[in-house]
Amino acid sequence: MTVYNLYIFDKYGTLLYYGEWNRLKKSGITLEEEAKLMYGMLFSLKSFVNKISPTDPKDGFLNYKTSKYALHYFETPSGLKFVINTDVVSTNVKEVLQQLYSKIWVEYVVRDPLWVPGAPVTSDLFKSKLDEFIRQSSVYSIKNI
Template sequence: MTIHNIYIFDHKGSLLYYHEWNRVKQAGMTREEEAKLTFGMLYSIKSFVNKISPTVTKEGFLYYKTSKYTLHYLETPSGLKFILNTDNQSQGIRDLLQNIYSQIYVEYVVKNPLNKLHEPIQSELFKSKLDLFIKQQACF
């Protein structure tokens, strides 16, 4: 099982953080272009899912799967968007994303008085804690 990369976007679509671990193929574009494309795709998929859903769902869009990878999605009540790309065999990623939010992001970004919300995450402590957390996962 493999975790490829993570994106964290704010509610407006600004890329707050990106990191990759086991990503073999590169997109062939700048990180900014890739982030805009990713956010636009998520916005469209989320809108599509909400419009065609036969029932009212609390969670809506959670993930999509291709033949090569799975994109997992978590949106917080404040509009933060956490996207984790994994291989197709990875399990328990929804809980993993919730733990990244509550145990890493809240602890090392939100509670850090030096960090400015809605700006790219510069905290080395956040980066190192996230990296360690991901590397300790069975799906890494």
């Protein structure tokens, strides 16, 4: 299983953090443009799922898969949005995202007295703890090409 990249958005669509691990293909646009496209797609998918679902979607939109990658989505009650792209065989990613939120985000961002809510995360401690967490998670491996 392979992790490609991670986006963390606030409830207003501001990109708070972006990280990548095994991403081989670049989008060819700036990170800001890519983040806007990602957030717009998430907004549209969430709306589509809520309107088209034949039953009441308790959890709403959680993931989708293509032939090349899978996108996994986790939203907190406060509106933070965690998006991770993995290979298509990754499993238990929802639990990884929940742990990322509770063990890494809350510990190293929310409790950081220097972080201003809504501002991009620049803490080196957060970045190193996140990298360590992702590399030790069940969804991380290095893609052999």
